[in-house]
Amino acid sequence: MQVLKFGGTSVASAENIEKVIAIVGQALAQGPVVLVVSALGGTTDALIGAGRAAAAGDEAFRITLRQLEARHLTAAEALLPTPAAQAELQPWLTAQFTELALLADGIFALGELSPRTLDRLMSYGELLSSRLVVAAFQARGLAAAWADSRQLLRTNSRFGMAQVEEVVTEQQVRAFQLATPSNLWVAPGFIAADAEGHTTTLGRGGSDYTAAILAAALGAEKLEIWTDVSGMLTADPRLVRAARPIAHISYEEAMELSHFGAKVLYAPTVQPVRQRGIPMWIKNTFAPQDFGTLVEVAPPPTPNVVRGLSSIGNLALLNLEGSGMVGVPGFSARLFAALARARINVVLITQSSSEHSICVGVNEADVPAAQGVVNEEFAGEISAGRLEPLRPETGLAIVALVGENMKNHPGISGRLFSALGHNGVNIRAIAQGASERNISTVIRASDVRKAINVLHEEFFEATSKQVNLFILGPGNVGGKLLAQLAQQQAYLREKLSLDLRVMAIANSRHSLVSEEGGLDLRTWPEDLNEAPKLTLEEFTQLIISKNLRNSIFVDVTANPAAADQYAPLLAKSVAIVACNKVAASAAYASYRHLKQLAQDFNTKYLFETNVGAALPVIGTLGDLTRSGDVVRRMQAVLSGTLNFVFNNYDGSRPFAEVVRQAQAEGYTEPDPRLDLNGSDVARKILILAREAGQQLEMNDVANESFLPPSCLEGDVPAFYEQLAVHEPHFRALYEAAASEGKRLKFVAQYTDGQAAVGLQQIPPGHDLYDLRGKDNVVLFYTDRYTDQPLVVKGAGAGAEVTASGVFADIIRAARL
Ligand SMILES: NC(=O)C1=CN([C@@H]2O[C@H](COP(=O)(O)OP(=O)(O)OC[C@H]3O[C@@H](n4cnc5c(N)ncnc54)[C@H](O)[C@@H]3O)[C@@H](O)[C@H]2O)C=CC1
Numbered sequence: 003m004q005v006l007k008f009g010g011t012s013v014a015s016a017e018n019i020e021k022v023i024a025i026v027g028q029a030l031a032q033g034p035v036v037l038v039v040s041a042l043g044g045t046t047d048a049l050i051g052a053g054r055a056a057a058a059g060d061e062a063f064r065i066t067l068r069q070l071e072a073r074h075l076t077a078a079e080a081l082l083p084t085p086a087a088q089a090e091l092q093p094w095l096t097a098q099f100t101e102l103a104l105l106a107d108g109i110f111a112l113g114e115l116s117p118r119t120l121d122r123l124m125s126y127g128e129l130l131s132s133r134l135v136v137a138a139f140q141a142r143g144l145a146a147a148w149a150d151s152r153q154l155l156r157t158n159s160r161f162g163m164a165q166v167e168e169v170v171t172e173q174q175v176r177a178f179q180l181a182t183p184s185n186l187w188v189a190p191g192f193i194a195a196d197a198e199g200h201t202t203t204l205g206r207g208g209s210d211y212t213a214a215i216l217a218a219a220l221g222a223e224k225l226e227i228w229t230d231v232s233g234m235l236t237a238d239p240r241l242v243r244a245a246r247p248i249a250h251i252s253y254e255e256a257m258e259l260s261h262f263g264a265k266v267l268y269a270p271t272v273q274p275v276r277q278r279g280i281p282m283w284i285k286n287t288f289a290p291q292d293f294g295t296l297v298e299v300a301p302p303p304t305p306n307v308v309r310g311l312s313s314i315g316n317l318a319l320l321n322l323e324g325s326g327m328v329g330v331p332g333f334s335a336r337l338f339a340a341l342a343r344a345r346i347n348v349v350l351i352t353q354s355s356s357e358h359s360i361c362v363g364v365n366e367a368d369v370p371a372a373q374g375v376v377n378e379e380f381a382g383e384i385s386a387g388r389l390e391p392l393r394p395e396t397g398l399a400i401v402a403l404v405g406e407n408m409k410n411h412p413g414i415s416g417r418l419f420s421a422l423g424h425n426g427v428n429i430r431a432i433a434q435g436a437s438e439r440n441i442s443t444v445i446r447a448s449d450v451r452k453a454i455n456v457l458h459e460e461f462f463e464a465t466s467k468q469v470n471l472f473i474l475g476p477g478n479v480g481g482k483l484l485a486q487l488a489q490q491q492a493y494l495r496e497k498l499s500l501d502l503r504v505m506a507i508a509n510s511r512h513s514l515v516s517e518e519g520g521l522d523l524r525t526w527p528e529d530l531n532e533a534p535k536l537t538l539e540e541f542t543q544l545i546i547s548k549n550l551r552n553s554i555f556v557d558v559t560a561n562p563a564a565a566d567q568y569a570p571l572l573a574k575s576v577a578i579v580a581c582n583k584v585a586a587s588a589a590y591a592s593y594r595h596l597k598q599l600a601q602d603f604n605t606k607y608l609f610e611t612n613v614g615a616a617l618p619v620i621g622t623l624g625d626l627t628r629s630g631d632v633v634r635r636m637q638a639v640l641s642g643t644l645n646f647v648f649n650n651y652d653g654s655r656p657f658a659e660v661v662r663q664a665q666a667e668g669y670t671e672p673d674p675r676l677d678l679n680g681s682d683v684a685r686k687i688l689i690l691a692r693e694a695g696q697q698l699e700m701n702d703v704a705n706e707s708f709l710p711p712s713c714l715e716g717d718v719p720a721f722y723e724q725l726a727v728h729e730p731h732f733r734a735l736y737e738a739a740a741s742e743g744k745r746l747k748f749v750a751q752y753t754d755g756q757a758a759v760g761l762q763q764i765p766p767g768h769d770l771y772d773l774r775g776k777d778n779v780v781l782f783y784t785d786r787y788t789d790q791p792l793v794v795k796g797a798g799a800g801a802e803v804t805a806s807g808v809f810a811d812i813i814r815a816a817r818l
């Protein structure tokens with residue numbers, strides 16, 4: 003004996019019912035079948051709507067019933083090929099709708115819809131569909147017998163969610179089996195009857211349960227639940243695109259997953275088949291060739307410790323707190339009894355070992371009732387000040403990991419917490435039973451999509467981690483960065499399992515935002531020009547409200563206001579990658595605050611390119627200090643622009659022209675005066691000193707400018723004019739050095755807490771002498787590098803190299 007159950011979508015139309023007939027036909031070749039069907043998809047909702055409308059005095063219920071009748075008659079016409087077969091069923095269908103109309107008229111007249119009447123009303127859905135299916139089989143020459151589930155399943159009288167009385171049910175099923183020998187029974191799902199013969203229902207989705215009860219009562223070889231998806235998935239596919247079917251699962255895991263929202267299976271279904279060890283398949287009516295999910299006693303071993311992820315929304319936490327509960331036996335019992343009296347289902351329970359508070363999760367809709375009954379139960383303690391009144395918190399959801407293999411497998415919770423923590427998902431409560439089969443976290447409902455995707459990547463997608471980039475400032479450096487990202491996207495996916503998506507690009511005039519999936523990196527320049535403008539604050543809010551996992555804000559501007567956005571973003575666990583030097587060289591307190599925020603919110607603030615472009619300067623310094631070395635002295639050339647200028651100026655071309663060339667080649671700051679007046683170098687040595695552990699401010703860095711003061715008095719064009727005016731000054735500087743065989747270098751020095759920058763004449767043989775083009779060099783003298791410094795040297799400016807340094811920081815942040 004096999005029991006096959008088909009859900010509402012599987013029997014929603016004549017076309018779908020044909021598919022059901024074909025599947026059942028194949029099953030019959032293997033042995034007798036009990037077929038359980040739901041109502042035609044959408045019928046139950048329509049019946050409930052009609053009942054409620056009637057009770058509310060709204061005559062629209064008549065239209066609904068007429069539409070339902072027409073739908074069933076149309077299906078009958080399509081399914082029953084001969085007029086004779088149709089003539090047999092149609093009067094019966096019409097009679098059913100006459101009965102239904104009478105029932106609805108009664109509800110309308112009374113203005114009341116009791117749970118008992120609602121059950122009766124709803125039962126027509128499955129009664130109609132099952133009779134339709136029986137007629138369809140019979141019309142195809144298959145002797146199908148209709149089995150009235152109200153005569154098979156005995157329940158209590160809890161209308162709407164009746165509980166099955168197993169012993170009587172089993173007796174009734176056995177008796178029916180003896181009295182009605184047939185290879186094919188067709189039974190309506192969802193409905194049953196109490197001892198008085200009143201129609202009851204088993205709860206929404208209860209047709210699965212009907213099938214499981216029948217399978218258990220008949221000792222079936224297997225139960226098949228046919229639906230519109232190919233089995234249970236690792237996560238809700240509406241939330242996680244990469245969700246995939248679970249081939250094998252234990253009863254316990256299936257129960258946990260279905261309880262926690264895997265809508266494919268009605269949670270109580272598992273228990274009856276589990277008790278008898280009956281294997282249960284979940285299959286797809288529309289893709290019967292797919293394997294589906296086999297729920298069984300001992301699924302084959304899998305490398306995945308987590309079998310699936312699940313979530314339940316509309317959750318509220320009820321927090322009861324106060325000294326009055328510490329060490330008081332029976333306290334929890336009173337709480338749960340009060341909730342039970344109000345028929346409030348408790349979804350989750352946590353209590354800290356201090357016993358000072360107890361927290362339960364319930365459906366949000368139950369909050370007012372819960373507050374009433376609990377505050378009443380503990381009125382004495384509350385008025386005596388030994389307990390706080392019940393404190394509900396709404397807008398929450400549960401996200402749970404489910405898997406038998408999690409048992410005795412250390413580190414799963416650690417991975418769960420760190421994956422959520424890195425993404426700024428705050429966990430309000432946690433529950434894990436001793437079975438270790440389920441770890442449940444309570445989080446904000448607005449974080450569910452992000453959380454479940456992060457966890458799916460963590461536990462199921464070793465192949466890919468999605469990283470969402472928000473890029474501000476696609477200028478020289480930003481433009482090259484976007485080109486590099488476009489070029490490397492496929493490589494990163496394949497080699498590093500990183501799926502880098504650019505979700506937004508903004509400059510000072512436009513902001514281009516991807517709805518999902520990421521921007522097209524081939525057409526962004528044109529697309530950006532068409533896009534509207536967002537203010538910096540709006541751009542930040544966009545990042546926060548998108549609430550995407552692994553979000554990184556990439557600041558490729560030189561704008562101080564852009565740096566103001568770091569703190570609110572870090573506080574939402576959005577990582578920051580910046581080549582903008584403003585934040586790291588601002589007031590020390592603000593630099594520290596950003597670093598602390600990154601630490602507190604489990605994210606990254608990376609700015610390697612602030613010194614020496616892509617050269618590993620800050621990284622090397624970090625490696626030295628983290629391993630316990632102490633940096634005593636640093637000597638460096640940190641301006642690509644000034645090194646280029648002094649390497650190329652020999653008086654044969656005007657000084658201003660060489661500076662213009664440096665700007666044209668992309669070495670200068672957007673405002674070249676910052677390079678020429680030494681402040682760009684000053685902020686770099688300041689950043690290095692801070693990274694070496696010194697609490698320095700910008701005005702602690704001595705800066706001896708070589709520019710005549712008038713060069714800095716106007717705007718950038720005036721600056722270039724003044725450079726030309728002072729050509730003799732620059733020539734004199736050059737000649738003074740050259741006459742002694744020396745070279746001009748703008749040098750940054752740091753010695754035991756003191757920092758200074760300025761122009762120096764460097765003799766041949768000196769470590770800084772032989773520095774070509776736009777190169778930078780940093781010499782670190784430390785407790786371990788005493789005689790010979792640790793040297794980092796190479797190109798220290800230029801859009802291409804800087805972009806590659808920003809790219810490297812992005813990858814570091816992404817691989818957190
Ligand atoms: N060029 C180099 O060799 C290196 C540059 N850097 C840093 O890279 C940064 C960018 O330099 P470049 O690309 O040369 O500058 P750029 O002037 O070419 O590009 C800056 C971009 O920022 C945008 N921007 C400015 N204010 C904005 C705002 N409020 N909102 C949105 N976008 C805004 C501009 O529209 C432009 O697209 C600077 O902070 C510089 O210090 C760092 C290391 C080396």
Ligand SMILES: N[C@@H](CC=O)C(=O)O
Pocket residue numbers: 611612613614615640641642643644669670671677682798799800
């Ligand atoms: N303008 C800077 C670029 C890198 O920070 C320089 O010239 O070094």
